Amino acid sequence: MTGQAEQDTxxxxxxxxxxxxxxxxxxRQPAKGYRAGMDAALLAASVAPKAGERVxxxxxxxxxxxxxxxLRHPQVSVTGLERDPFAYELAVHNAQANNVADRAHIIHGDVANRFKALNLPxxxxxxxNPPYFDDPNTIRAPAEERRGAWIADHGLKAWTEFxxxxxxxxxxxxxxxxADRLADILSLLAPKAGSFAIxxxxxxADEPAKRVLVQATKTGKAPLRLLPPLVLHPRTGPKHTPEAEAILRGEADLAF
Known part of the structure; x- marks a missing residue:
């Protein structure tokens, strides 16, 4: 991720x-393989929990x-599920390094085993941010260290059900x-969730959307809302638009 005075050492x-x-x-993240970028910043900015809520x-x-x-919500507790042992250890380290280990619980596990197996409320x-592809035959094979982040072994359905x-x-x-999986996301969530906001x-600005942020409410019944788009880059000038730059710096959110 760039545009926020970050440095990799x-x-x-x-x-x-x-x-x-x-x-x-x-x-701390892998030098090779999947590395956090804009998608992570957008997803984090799209969450608006109240004090005491759990994510x-x-x-x-x-x-x-x-x-x-x-860090955006100091009165919220967070839980992460990660199946890759190396990424899991890094997440545990990062919770400690950022002084949030008292309210960040990292679990070594797989969405394919279903939420019930975690025995959590x-x-x-x-x-x-589920892996973007279900079928490894549809894309050039990613490097092995990137495979878990790119290929959903059990399909998008396993992620939405979890x-x-x-x-x-x-x-x-x-x-x-x-963006081209939007119809799939909505159809997979629709049996149990609604009140979609996209x-x-x-x-x-002059290109089709490549990503979508989708919010759904479990048992929600409100009409679907299509929100104003977020544009990440201008054609000239700075790397990011002012709105995208503010999100990267944590100075703005993407409230639904």
Whole structure:
């Protein structure tokens, strides 16, 4: 992630240290493989929990989203589920390094095993940036260290089912994903969730949206809302638009 005076410095042979939210978050993450970027910032900015509420992230990786939520909302507790052992250890480290270990619970587990297996009470918010592809044959094979972040071995359905099961009635679900999977996301969530709010995310104002942020409410019945788009980059000038830059620095949110 750029545009927020961040610097990467080598901390170990296999990791680097990155600073997010204008330096408020210190994130140790893999030097190779999946690295947190704009999607993590957008997802974290789309969560608006009240004091005392609980947030779970499915597939938390090294904890980029969780750490940003925890720093944005000091009176909220966060839980992350991560199946990759290395990413899990990094998330545990990052919770300690950012002084939020007392309200950040990292679990080593897989969404495919279902929420019930965690033996946890339901949450107020469930968020995720699921892997973007279900079928490895549809894309050029990613490097092995990136595979888990790119390929959903059990399909998008496993992720949406986990998210729905993990929240209470009236709880919120937030997903960032490819824009061309929007219909799939809505159809998978619709049996148990509604009151959809959709925000298209455009790289440039004159290009189609490549990402969407989708918020749903468990058992919600309100009409679908299509929100104003977020444009990330201008054609000339700074790297990011003022709105995107403010989100990266933690100075603005993406309230639904």
């Amino acid at each position: 080598q901390t170990a042979p296999s990791t680097t240290e990155t600073h997010l939210l204008g330096g408020r978050v210190s994130l 779970i992230e499915a597939g938390c990786g090294a904890g980029a989203v969780l750490m940003q939520i925890a 339901t949450f107020d918010w469930a968020v995720s 998210l729905v099961k993990s929240v209470r009635e009236g709880g919120k679900i937030v997903i960032v994903h490819r 925000r298209p995310v455009h790289s440039f």
